[in-house]
Amino acid sequence: MRTFISGNEALAHGIRLARPHVISAYPITPQTTVVEHLSSMCSAGKLTAEFVHVESEHSALSCAIGASATGARTFTATSSQGLLYMAECLHYAAGGRFPVVMMNANRSTALPWNIYGDQRDSMGLLDQGWIQLYVENAQEALDMSLVAYRVAEDSRVLTPFMINMDGFVLTHTYEVVDIPDQELADRFLPSYVTDNRFDFDSPKSMAFSVGPEQNFRFKFREHQAMNRAKKVIAEAEKSFAEVFGRQYTGLVENYRCDDAEYVIVTIGSVSGLVRSVVDELRRDGVAAGLLKIRYMRPFPDAEIAEILRGVKAVGVLEKDISFGYEGTVFTNVNSALQVAGLSVRTSNFIGGLGGADISREQIRDIFQSLESDGRRLNFLGINREEYDD
Amino acid sequence: MTERSKTINVRTLSDDELFYGHKACPGCGGSLAVRIALKVLGKKSVAVIPAGCMSAVGFNFPQLSFGCNSIISTFAGTASMMTGIVAGYKAQGIDDVTVVGFAGDGGTADIGIQALSGAIHRNDNMLYICYDNEAYMNTGIQKSSLTPFGAATTTSPAVDGAIGSLSDKKNLFEIVAAHGISYAATATVGDLPDFMRKLQKASSYRGTRFIHILSPCPLGWGLKTEDMVEVAREAVSTGLWIQAEFYDGEFHYGKHPGTFTDVNHYVRRQKRFVHLSDEVIKKIEKARDEKWLHINRYTKQLERS
Numbered sequence: 001m002r003t004f005i006s007g008n009e010a011l012a013h014g015i016r017l018a019r020p021h022v023i024s025a026y027p028i029t030p031q032t033t034v035v036e037h038l039s040s041m042c043s044a045g046k047l048t049a050e051f052v053h054v055e056s057e058h059s060a061l062s063c064a065i066g067a068s069a070t071g072a073r074t075f076t077a078t079s080s081q082g083l084l085y086m087a088e089c090l091h092y093a094a095g096g097r098f099p100v101v102m103m104n105a106n107r108s109t110a111l112p113w114n115i116y117g118d119q120r121d122s123m124g125l126l127d128q129g130w131i132q133l134y135v136e137n138a139q140e141a142l143d144m145s146l147v148a149y150r151v152a153e154d155s156r157v158l159t160p161f162m163i164n165m166d167g168f169v170l171t172h173t174y175e176v177v178d179i180p181d182q183e184l185a186d187r188f189l190p191s192y193v194t195d196n197r198f199d200f201d202s203p204k205s206m207a208f209s210v211g212p213e214q215n216f217r218f219k220f221r222e223h224q225a226m227n228r229a230k231k232v233i234a235e236a237e238k239s240f241a242e243v244f245g246r247q248y249t250g251l252v253e254n255y256r257c258d259d260a261e262y263v264i265v266t267i268g269s270v271s272g273l274v275r276s277v278v279d280e281l282r283r284d285g286v287a288a289g290l291l292k293i294r295y296m297r298p299f300p301d302a303e304i305a306e307i308l309r310g311v312k313a314v315g316v317l318e319k320d321i322s323f324g325y326e327g328t329v330f331t332n333v334n335s336a337l338q339v340a341g342l343s344v345r346t347s348n349f350i351g352g353l354g355g356a357d358i359s360r361e362q363i364r365d366i367f368q369s370l371e372s373d374g375r376r377l378n379f380l381g382i383n384r385e386e387y388d389d
Numbered sequence: 390m391t392e393r394s395k396t397i398n399v400r401t402l403s404d405d406e407l408f409y410g411h412k413a414c415p416g417c418g419g420s421l422a423v424r425i426a427l428k429v430l431g432k433k434s435v436a437v438i439p440a441g442c443m444s445a446v447g448f449n450f451p452q453l454s455f456g457c458n459s460i461i462s463t464f465a466g467t468a469s470m471m472t473g474i475v476a477g478y479k480a481q482g483i484d485d486v487t488v489v490g491f492a493g494d495g496g497t498a499d500i501g502i503q504a505l506s507g508a509i510h511r512n513d514n515m516l517y518i519c520y521d522n523e524a525y526m527n528t529g530i531q532k533s534s535l536t537p538f539g540a541a542t543t544t545s546p547a548v549d550g551a552i553g554s555l556s557d558k559k560n561l562f563e564i565v566a567a568h569g570i571s572y573a574a575t576a577t578v579g580d581l582p583d584f585m586r587k588l589q590k591a592s593s594y595r596g597t598r599f600i601h602i603l604s605p606c607p608l609g610w611g612l613k614t615e616d617m618v619e620v621a622r623e624a625v626s627t628g629l630w631i632q633a634e635f636y637d638g639e640f641h642y643g644k645h646p647g648t649f650t651d652v653n654h655y656v657r658r659q660k661r662f663v664h665l666s667d668e669v670i671k672k673i674e675k676a677r678d679e680k681w682l683h684i685n686r687y688t689k690q691l692e693r694s
Contacts, residue, residue, distance in 0.1 A: 022480055024473065053511065060469075062504070066472065067476050067480070070473075070474055072481060088465075092463055204459075205453035206459070210449070211450075
């Protein structure tokens with residue numbers, strides 16, 4: 001069924017189609033309408049799930065972990081301050097190999113307070129052991145809800161999955177979305193079957209302590225599982241295309257990069273604008289390209305290096321910064337290039353912090369600046385001279 | 390009928406050990422509370438234990454000491470993880486599992502109180518047991534909000550004439566009861582038959598149930614190991630620890646000890662209190678008397694109505 005809905009509502013439909021057993025819900029802007037929609041679906045009998053009104057985000061994820069330990073499929077959603085408040089439980093879910101699926105509405109973090117979208121919340125938590133996907137539109141939000149469970153619950157992976165959506169720009173923007181039938185969703189997504197649960201025939205102690213020697217081994221296995229997700233994501237997308245007829249592009253999207261001289265690497269909703277500017281520049285004879293990173297973890301290092309091989313200059317545009325250094329995506333991309341032995345000129349463009357607009361003109365300026373040897377670290381719309389010490 | 394329908398007492402208590410082979414200190418009150426509770430609740434239990442003494446002593450892979458299903462929660466997340474387990478089973482149509490939590494005083498009255506309050510508010514079907522050893526013992530005896538007035542801890546030391554903890558115990562039992570909980574009780578490891586009765590009474594209710602059990606810590610209190618049980622009894626006979634239940638919307642207090650035993654004796658046998666002057670001990674007695682006055686007034690009111 002094709003219908004005109006917001007990104008959050010699209011995601012809620014995706015979660016409904018995944019038939020979670022337990023949803024733990026706590027409101028935070030701009031995530032709130034996700035749990036509102038799910039609550040309505042439960043009340044209307046369109047979704048049979050335990051909908052738990054928890055008392056905080058920490059409890060939201062702690063509750064989801066507890067439910068997962070019974071073998072239940074679980075969902076929660078958060079944003080910004082809420083994501084930070086539950087940070088302890090992020091490690092917990094990952095280390096315990098509980099395949100919780102969570103939506104995060106990317107939003108700036110206080111201080112200063114701000115409800116608008118940047119990606120500093122999730123980028124600051126890259127090392128917590130969660131698969132991190134960044135979607136670009138409402139349809140993808142719905143579709144990836146199903147892919148998320150399929151990947152997270154795969155016995156080769158058993159790793160929690162965070163679906164990131166840019167606050168407001170994606171969460172609150174209305175788009176035409178195709179809502180698939182339950183029957184198709186059921187064909188794509190099997191029930192969650194796991195040994196990683198309590199067992200009354202053979203009782204289990206879960207989430208235990210482990211001393212230094214063995215602990216390291218558990219962490220290594222966690223790392224291996226996350227890396228195995230790359231293959232499982234590819235399998236899931238192939239199967240998704242067969243069932244639903246929509247093909248996604250894996251860990252990254254290569255848009256006109258094959259013969260490109262200048263490429264912008266970016267993530268999330270701003271990709272649409274960059275894609276459009278690439279088309280404009282191509283009409284003007286500039287060999288521009290877009291490399292969209294979909295998954296920040298597991299990180300597509302080899303895929304990125306392969307696409308950027310032979311490119312003259314790369315600009316990494318991102319809505320986050322690691323204060324005192326540079327953008328986190330930039331650091332990761334440079335590492336991927338270095339590992340592959342590529343010496344491509346790269347520079348970093350920080351934009352959109354606190355929801356600041358990123359304009360078409362600014363994207364064009366980035367491409368232009370790539371043609372000459374510019375500054376390594378740039379802040380869109382900031383005139384540094386005004387701030388000189 | 391299930392095992393649980395039979396009354397369990399010291400004679401009929403199961404020989405099965407569900408918390409066994411752990412490395413708790415000799416004379417540990419908390420581990421005794423866990424051991425007895427699981428014997429009463431039986432194997433169809435899921436035990437949730439936050440980071441703290443019981444998880445530190447019983448949960449070290451591959452030496453795992455629980456004979457029933459069990460899980461460590463985050464420190465703040467005992468009740469919220471229990472909520473998830475309850476919801477997970479409910480969603481899968483399973484309704485014969487006892488979800489029981491064992492958290493200490495800090496894990497309950499401080500960092501875990503938000504999640505506990507939420508669970509009681511929703512009336513999630515669980516039994517939450519707070520084993521109260523009156524300080525953060527696992528980290529080495531730091532003050533919690535259930536540390537009694539006058540007790541020396543490493544963060545409320547009795548040095549240079551200081552009294553030790555300057556705050557009274559938070560009234561956890563009444564806070565819990567104020568939610569309108571299905572069942573709440575206090576108990577001590579000095580009276581296990583009473584604890585067993587309360588566990589069974591708690592099991593006869595649905596919704597959230599809560600037992601606050603005083604569990605002396607020989608190391609943290611400065612007790613002789615062999616005195617642990619006796620000191621727990623003395624906490625009751627001095628009137629400092631009040632045995633009580635709350636159900637069907639009303640408080641039910643244990644018998645007034647009549648004549649209280651000597652607080653001085655209770656206090657002097659514990660190193661955490663040895664620094665207390667007679668004057669401070671009088672203050673403790675006065676606070677106790679006021680509390681009992683309040684209770685007697687309540688009980689009389691109840692009788693009249």
